[in-house]
Amino acid sequence: xxxxxxxxxxxxxxxxPLLTGRxxxxxxxxxxxxxxxxxxxxxxxxxxxxxxxxGRAAAVEGVVAILAAADLEPHLAxxxxxxxxxxxxxxxxxxxPVLATxxxxxxxxxxxxxxxxxxxxxxxxxxxxxxxxEPLPAVSxxxxxxxxxxxxxxxxxATNVVAEFTMAYGDLDGAFASAAHIVRxxxxxxxxxxHPIECRGAVGHYDAVQDCLVLWSSTQAPHSHxxxxxxxxxxxxxxxxxxxxxxxxxxxxxLVFYQEDILVALAARIVGAPVKWIEDRREHFMATxxxxxxxxxxxxxxxxxxxxxxxxxxxIHDHGAYxxxxxxxxxxxxxxxxxxxxVPAYExxxxxxxxxxxxxxxxxxxxxPQGAFAMERLLDRVAQELGxxxxxxxxxxxxxxxxxxxxxxxxxxxxxxxxxxxxDYPACQxxxxxxxxxxxxxxxxxxxxxxxxxxxxxIANYMKGTGRGPFESVTIRVGPSGRVSIYSGATAxxxxxxxxxxxxxxxxIGVDVARITVVxxxxxxxxxxxxxxxxxQAVNAGTSVHLAALAVRHKLLQAAAIHLEADATDLEIxxxxxxxxxxxxxxxxxxxxxxxxxxxxxxxxxxxxxxxxEASRHALFxxxxxxxxxxxxxxxxxxxxxxxxxxxxxxAHDSGMMINPMMVDGQILGGAAHGIGxxxxxxxxxxxxxxxxTTTSAEYLVPGAPEIPRIEMVHIEIPTPHNPLxxxxxxxxxxxxxxxxxxxxxxxxxxxxxxxxxxxxIRPTRILELIAAxxx
Amino acid sequence: xxxxxxxxxxxxxxxxxxxxxxxTLLSALRDELRMTGTKEGCGTGDCGACSVxxxxxxxxxxxxxxxxxxxxxxxxxxxxxxGENLHPLQKKFLEHAALxxxxxxxxxxxxxxxxxxRNPDPSETEIRYWLAGxxxxxxxxxxxxxAVLDAAREMRS
Numbered sequence: 001x002x003x004x005x006x007x008x009x010x011x012x013x014x015x016x017p018l019l020t021g022r023x024x025x026x027x028x029x030x031x032x033x034x035x036x037x038x039x040x041x042x043x044x045x046x047x048x049x050x051x052x053x054x055g056r057a058a059a060v061e062g063v064v065a066i067l068a069a070a071d072l073e074p075h076l077a078x079x080x081x082x083x084x085x086x087x088x089x090x091x092x093x094x095x096x097p098v099l100a101t102x103x104x105x106x107x108x109x110x111x112x113x114x115x116x117x118x119x120x121x122x123x124x125x126x127x128x129x130x131x132x133x134e135p136l137p138a139v140s141x142x143x144x145x146x147x148x149x150x151x152x153x154x155x156x157x158a159t160n161v162v163a164e165f166t167m168a169y170g171d172l173d174g175a176f177a178s179a180a181h182i183v184r185x186x187x188x189x190x191x192x193x194x195h196p197i198e199c200r201g202a203v204g205h206y207d208a209v210q211d212c213l214v215l216w217s218s219t220q221a222p223h224s225h226x227x228x229x230x231x232x233x234x235x236x237x238x239x240x241x242x243x244x245x246x247x248x249x250x251x252x253x254x255l256v257f258y259q260e261d262i263l264v265a266l267a268a269r270i271v272g273a274p275v276k277w278i279e280d281r282r283e284h285f286m287a288t289x290x291x292x293x294x295x296x297x298x299x300x301x302x303x304x305x306x307x308x309x310x311x312x313x314x315x316i317h318d319h320g321a322y323x324x325x326x327x328x329x330x331x332x333x334x335x336x337x338x339x340x341x342x343v344p345a346y347e348x349x350x351x352x353x354x355x356x357x358x359x360x361x362x363x364x365x366x367x368x369p370q371g372a373f374a375m376e377r378l379l380d381r382v383a384q385e386l387g388x389x390x391x392x393x394x395x396x397x398x399x400x401x402x403x404x405x406x407x408x409x410x411x412x413x414x415x416x417x418x419x420x421x422x423x424d425y426p427a428c429q430x431x432x433x434x435x436x437x438x439x440x441x442x443x444x445x446x447x448x449x450x451x452x453x454x455x456x457x458x459i460a461n462y463m464k465g466t467g468r469g470p471f472e473s474v475t476i477r478v479g480p481s482g483r484v485s486i487y488s489g490a491t492a493x494x495x496x497x498x499x500x501x502x503x504x505x506x507x508x509i510g511v512d513v514a515r516i517t518v519v520x521x522x523x524x525x526x527x528x529x530x531x532x533x534x535x536x537q538a539v540n541a542g543t544s545v546h547l548a549a550l551a552v553r554h555k556l557l558q559a560a561a562i563h564l565e566a567d568a569t570d571l572e573i574x575x576x577x578x579x580x581x582x583x584x585x586x587x588x589x590x591x592x593x594x595x596x597x598x599x600x601x602x603x604x605x606x607x608x609x610x611x612x613x614e615a616s617r618h619a620l621f622x623x624x625x626x627x628x629x630x631x632x633x634x635x636x637x638x639x640x641x642x643x644x645x646x647x648x649x650x651x652a653h654d655s656g657m658m659i660n661p662m663m664v665d666g667q668i669l670g671g672a673a674h675g676i677g678x679x680x681x682x683x684x685x686x687x688x689x690x691x692x693x694t695t696t697s698a699e700y701l702v703p704g705a706p707e708i709p710r711i712e713m714v715h716i717e718i719p720t721p722h723n724p725l726x727x728x729x730x731x732x733x734x735x736x737x738x739x740x741x742x743x744x745x746x747x748x749x750x751x752x753x754x755x756x757x758x759x760x761x762i763r764p765t766r767i768l769e770l771i772a773a774x775x776x
Numbered sequence: 777x778x779x780x781x782x783x784x785x786x787x788x789x790x791x792x793x794x795x796x797x798x799x800t801l802l803s804a805l806r807d808e809l810r811m812t813g814t815k816e817g818c819g820t821g822d823c824g825a826c827s828v829x830x831x832x833x834x835x836x837x838x839x840x841x842x843x844x845x846x847x848x849x850x851x852x853x854x855x856x857x858x859g860e861n862l863h864p865l866q867k868k869f870l871e872h873a874a875l876x877x878x879x880x881x882x883x884x885x886x887x888x889x890x891x892x893x894r895n896p897d898p899s900e901t902e903i904r905y906w907l908a909g910x911x912x913x914x915x916x917x918x919x920x921x922x923a924v925l926d927a928a929r930e931m932r933s
Contacts, residue, residue: 009873011870011871011873012870012873014878015869015870015873015875015878016862016870018875018877018878018881019857019862019866019869019870019875019878019881019885020813020853020854020856020857020862020866021811021812021813021814021852021853021854021856021882022813023813023878023879025812025815025879027806027812027815027816028806028812030807030810030812118796118807119803120796120798120799120803194913195913196877196879196913197815197817197823197825197877197879197880197911197912197913198815198817198877198879199817246877246878246879247877248815248877248878248879248880249876249877249879249913249914251913278816280818280819281817281818281819281820281822281823282820493877494876494877494878494879494914495876496873496876662872662873663873665873665919666873666876666914666915666919669915669916669918669919670876670913670914670915670916671916672916673915673916673917674913674916696818696820696822697818697820697822697823697911698820698822702823702911702913704904704907704908704909704910704911704917705903705904705905705907705908705910705912705917705920705921706901706904706905706908708916708917708918710918711916711918734916
């Protein structure tokens with residue numbers, strides 16, 4: 001029945017193959033004659049590349065080819081990856097070369113590609129390529145990069161400032177001049193790597209039969225990959241096909257088009273055999289984009305009651321050695337600082353510094369966790385300054401529901417307005433506080449203190465613009481088989497995207513989910529697409545599916561009415577059959593209708609209908625829809641070891657109407673775990689020479705099952721008016737407030753030591769240092 | 777270099793294969809035998825995606841040389857379901873949506889089965905610590921733990 005499936009926790013259609021070892025990830029692809037690639041990477045953060053000697057590597061039995069920049073140039077229309085999102089803020093254009101030519105600028109930068117009979121041989125040979133490198137001074141720390149005497153990350157560049165901008169509105173001077181309280185804080189916010197359990201990987205295959213270069217890539221964005229390949233190779237669109245097979249997690253950096261994507265594709269054409277490259281975990285830490293460091297100096301002006309008058313500051317953002325995505329990460333951080341609060345005046349100056357580290361790009365949350373952390377730390381400081389409860393300070397500043405829609409005088413990166421569309425922020429905070437028994441906490445804390453244990457509670461609110469457009473493409477087609485196919489530029493990377501789309505489609509048409517096949521992430525099946533990012537697919541692809549499915553339903557009913565000689569309004573769709581209500585014998589299968597509408601040579605289409613049963617939609621979204629929520633965490637800090645145990649963890653959130661609550665739970669839970677990792681464990685370290693020092697999962701510290709607590713959720717469903725399903729994005733919601741809430745809780749636990757924490761991650765050794773410092 | 781000949785039992789079937797002397801069991805399973813259900817996540821024994829059992833012992837197949845399994849019995853994800861009948865753990869993972877991208881899932885299922893063989897009634901804490909060697913980036917572990925608890929209940933009854 002149509003209209004009875006949305007909001008139901010139906011099982012995921014993706015799961016059965018994944019549970020039985022029959023998933024089809026990129027590394028599971030074996031093609032006849034396939035050879036394997038390894039990448040020769042720079043071991044230095046900054047050096048002049050004087051030469052490359054392949055003799056020892058070429059002598060290894062089983063090596064097929066060694067390709068450096070000069071070998072590729074004749075095959076390329078352009079040799080740089082020009083991918084930066086447009087902005088007027090750039091001061092330097094620093095695109096990555098396909099392979100380094102005369103200078104290397106981060107450890108891990110590709111210099112050559114080795115093709116060999118096996119991965120073992122390729123990796124052994126890669127180690128035997130002798131690079132003639134003349135070390136140059138490297139810049140590792142973003143703050144040091146901005147000093148006039150700092151070495152340049154790119155030799156000969158006038159500056160290390162790759163971009164700068166200011167986000168501002170309101171009467172800031174007036175706000176600070178009239179403030180009863182001004183509080184300052186400095187923050188070092190670190191976020192690390194994405195660390196999907198599947199690293200990146202690609203298989204390139206030149207299909208001579210179809211004269212088409214096929215790239216299977218573990219990517220979140222196959223369509224933009226295909227656009228890049230066309231640009232790099234200077235070929236027709238129909239000569240390139242990019243497919244995302246099963247993707248073992250993305251979390252942001254798999255959105256980026258990497259050197260390896262073109263290298264693998266091109267190598268397949270040059271050596272005349274399919275080429276597979278699988279990133280190893282060590283490479284993931286060196287060569288896949290990350291988020292890393294932001295340095296914030298902030299001040300907030302408040303009146304005598306704790307109401308915010310203004311916020312201002314400066315943020316330095318580590319951009320890495322090249323532009324791999326744009327300045328969007330820093331933009332996101334800057335534009336989300338006011339968040340769910342009334343901030344009458346705001347100014348953030350942002351400086352993006354080039355460093356000799358791997359480029360940055362968004363990781364789950366995409367700069368929003370840092371913006372939230374900055375604001376929430378400021379509000380904690382206001383509470384401390386005024387002697388107010390932290391929740392109360394927040395309550396006084398939350399935008400009330402009657403003020404929605406609320407226009408923030410800031411523009412998005414595309415120039416559209418930021419308008420908070422729907423929600424009830426105070427109710428959400430209240431729900432989180434109630435769930436964690438905030439009112440009872442001080443008694444729990446006092447009891448624990450009497451036993452020598454240190455408990456703390458922290459809360460944080462967040463705001464996230466979700467559903468970033470412009471659109472996601474969808475075609476729905478019913479075939480003579482009676483099966484329904486959905487094709488979309490949406491990309492499935494583990495979130496349950498296929499289930500989500502099938503569920504919306506089944507609900508709108510009235511067919512069973514089991515009758516639907518979803519094909520995502522294949523540029524050979526649909527022309528346009530944007531893929532998985534920005535908590536966007538439920539809004540964009542979901543709406544397109546909904547609209548296309550309604551059109552398909554209409555078409556089926558029209559065709560059935562002709563076939564059954566009945567009025568369309570008297571018909572119902574049950575499973576795969578359309579029948580006259582109350583007359584089960586008068587029925588026709590949807591496959592039969594599709595067959596009739598496919599036509600026969602020389603015969604007319606019944607009723608003169610348009611041929612075929614299909615519809616395509618690209619629902620357009622200019623405005624973001626704003627998801628928000630509150631996280632509350634209760635922690636216990638062991639002051640002898642510095643260990644933090646999370647006792648309770650609550651996420652209250654409004655992601656609009658839930659299509660599948662079980663999958664929404666999954667997004668929140670996984671997102672929260674990622675944020676807890678950022679708060680307490682994960683650190684991507686570099687030394688002063690910009691050498692990465694955490695290149696295994698164990699050194700980096702991805703949290704495991706013992707570290708992550710049970711997470712309690714409160715779902716608030718206030719529909720957005722921006723789409724017919726009323727849905728907001730949820731993919732990043734769990735992550736964004738996590739560090740702010742956990743750090744606040746740790747600080748609260750350590751209140752007897754007057755410890756102030758303005759950094760992430762806050763690891764045990766650092767907690768012990770802070771306690772020791774407070775005792776001195 | 778001559779390839780090594782290894783005779784072993786995999787999921788109950790006697791299997792012969794040829795491999796290089798330096799080839800890991802993970803690579804032999806995936807690249808020689810085309811049993812790609814066992815996954816590579818790190819190659820350094822940190823993530824557990826490549827978990828299999830050898831003579832009932834839970835190991836990371838990326839840290840075992842293929843030649844070491846001569847005469848031994850290996851169990852992998854491909855042998856977990858009985859035809860179309862899913863193992864109770866697989867069923868509960870499906871019901872709870874205890875997986876998202878699914879890359880860590882084979883390793884987690886193998887590890888969880890290994891736990892339940894030793895301890896049919898594990899506590900939540902025991903499950904969390906047993907699975908400490910299996911990293912998952914998608915789920916936050918919550919539903920995995922729920923699914924294992926639920927499967928253990930069902931298998932006991």
